[in-house]
Amino acid sequence: MHNFNYYVPTDIFFGKGQISQLPAQIKKYGSSVLLVYGGGSIKKTGIYDTIVNQMKENGIPFQELSGVEPNPRIQSVYAGVKLCREHGIDVVLGVGGGSSIDCAKAIAAGVKYDGDAWDLFKNPSLIQDALPVLSVLTISATGSEMDGFSVVTNLETKDKIGVCANCMIPKASILDPTYTYTVPKFQTASGIADIMSHILETYFNTTEETFISDRISEGLLKACLKYGKTAVEDPTNYEARANLMWCSSLAINGITKASVDFSNFSWTCHAIEHPLSAFYDVTHGAGLAILTPNWMEYVLSDKTVDKFAEYGINVFGIDAAKDRYDIAKEAIAKTKEFLVSLGLPMSLKDLGIADESNFEAMAEKAVARTSIGFVSLNKEDVVQILKMCM
Numbered sequence: 001m002h003n004f005n006y007y008v009p010t011d012i013f014f015g016k017g018q019i020s021q022l023p024a025q026i027k028k029y030g031s032s033v034l035l036v037y038g039g040g041s042i043k044k045t046g047i048y049d050t051i052v053n054q055m056k057e058n059g060i061p062f063q064e065l066s067g068v069e070p071n072p073r074i075q076s077v078y079a080g081v082k083l084c085r086e087h088g089i090d091v092v093l094g095v096g097g098g099s100s101i102d103c104a105k106a107i108a109a110g111v112k113y114d115g116d117a118w119d120l121f122k123n124p125s126l127i128q129d130a131l132p133v134l135s136v137l138t139i140s141a142t143g144s145e146m147d148g149f150s151v152v153t154n155l156e157t158k159d160k161i162g163v164c165a166n167c168m169i170p171k172a173s174i175l176d177p178t179y180t181y182t183v184p185k186f187q188t189a190s191g192i193a194d195i196m197s198h199i200l201e202t203y204f205n206t207t208e209e210t211f212i213s214d215r216i217s218e219g220l221l222k223a224c225l226k227y228g229k230t231a232v233e234d235p236t237n238y239e240a241r242a243n244l245m246w247c248s249s250l251a252i253n254g255i256t257k258a259s260v261d262f263s264n265f266s267w268t269c270h271a272i273e274h275p276l277s278a279f280y281d282v283t284h285g286a287g288l289a290i291l292t293p294n295w296m297e298y299v300l301s302d303k304t305v306d307k308f309a310e311y312g313i314n315v316f317g318i319d320a321a322k323d324r325y326d327i328a329k330e331a332i333a334k335t336k337e338f339l340v341s342l343g344l345p346m347s348l349k350d351l352g353i354a355d356e357s358n359f360e361a362m363a364e365k366a367v368a369r370t371s372i373g374f375v376s377l378n379k380e381d382v383v384q385i386l387k388m389c390m
């Protein structure tokens with residue numbers, strides 16, 4: 001086991017009706033709120049009214065930043081920072097999915113930084129402080145509700161960059177699984193692919209003696225397999241929605257990577273997906289669903305076959321007596337089969353990407369952010385993987 005520091009300070013309020021905890025959490029950290037949300041789903045579902053009524057009843061002044069885009073843009077962050085400064089806001093509340101919560105985090109850090117908030121993405125060491133962030137989650141996917149990451153896109157430079165800082169970890173998050181009942185099938189499925197990718201990106205590492213991390217990861221992956229299809233086909237199934245919601249938080253809150261040597265894994269599929277989104281604005285999880293099985297096939301070798309076999313045996317229950325390569329290939333096929341069963345696209349063409357003209361530029365951006373890891377990839381490797389995805 002590798003040495004580690006495990007720091008997860010988020011107060012989680014999980015379950016039906018936990019929104020009642022929100023006013024007390026706001027008062028714990030400040031007195032005036034910036035409510036950050038997306039394109040309007042929270043208005044349709046009534047979550048917006050619930051929160052606004054709570055603020056009014058509790059005398060909490062608030063401002064709103066609406067219209068945060070899926071794959072949030074730096075311009076939304078600028079707008080939020082401006083509102084916070086103009087109105088003396090001291091708590092930033094993200095309501096929605098990863099996009100709203102990530103935008104809330106970037107705003108919170110941007111307020112405390114004296115220059116252009118995009119600097120924080122180019123140089124994360126500049127993130128020294130942030131306003132307290134709270135979140136109300138409405139879609140199970142990114143785990144932003146319990147981690148320090150913020151992922152923001154700059155369309156001008158075609159960069160989508162994720163940065164991480166302890167000061168951006170939400171102080172408290174409300175996780176009510178019934179809030180995810182209205183998430184459309186495609187977004188539900190994409191969220192599941194994202195959760196699985198977060199687990200797999202860490203699971204495939206070369207640190208020895210990571211027994212606890214590995215078994216936790218396998219358990220979480222099994223939860224995705226058990227409940228994924230149910231959530232897509234029966235959206236108001238509480239058990240499925242609840243398990244996936246908690247799974248999304250645990251997949252990336254550090255529990256699966258404690259004890260793993262950071263130089264042993266590199267989040268390769270995410271490193272390739274981010275330029276994919278920056279160039280084509282694709283849904284994050286859908287991009288990962290296409291990349292993951294192709295990445296697996298590409299990196300399968302004598303050096304990696306044992307880990308893939310372990311994955312096949314422990315997650316899919318493949319007979320351990322079979323040949324290691326056969327188990328590994330079956331595991332990759334089963335991964336793909338599962339993602340297909342959720343209705344996810346399986347090629348970049350399905351996402352409307354007609355040609356390979358941007359692959360070189362995308363690969364360059366991908367390798368700029370991942371050099372070491374389970375299997376080290378260069379620019380040409382990334383281009384090959386992207387071609388396999390067509």
Ligand code: NZQ
Nearest residue numbers: 038039040041070071097098099138139141144149182183
């Ligand atoms: O914008 P609204 O109207 O709210 O609609 C959203 C959006 O269209 C909709 N939605 C969310 N909850 C809903 C709902 N529709 C109906 N009912 C509900 N209850 O779903 C769409 C997608 O929302 P979004 O927030 O974009 O999804 P997600 O949570 O997947 O977030 C994706 C973003 O997070 C980043 C991604 O790169 C992407 O930018 N990531 C953040 C990470 C983190 N902070 O740790 C890690 C991830 O790897 C990822 O990179």
Ligand code: ZN
Nearest residue numbers: 142194197198
């Ligand atoms: Zn992700």
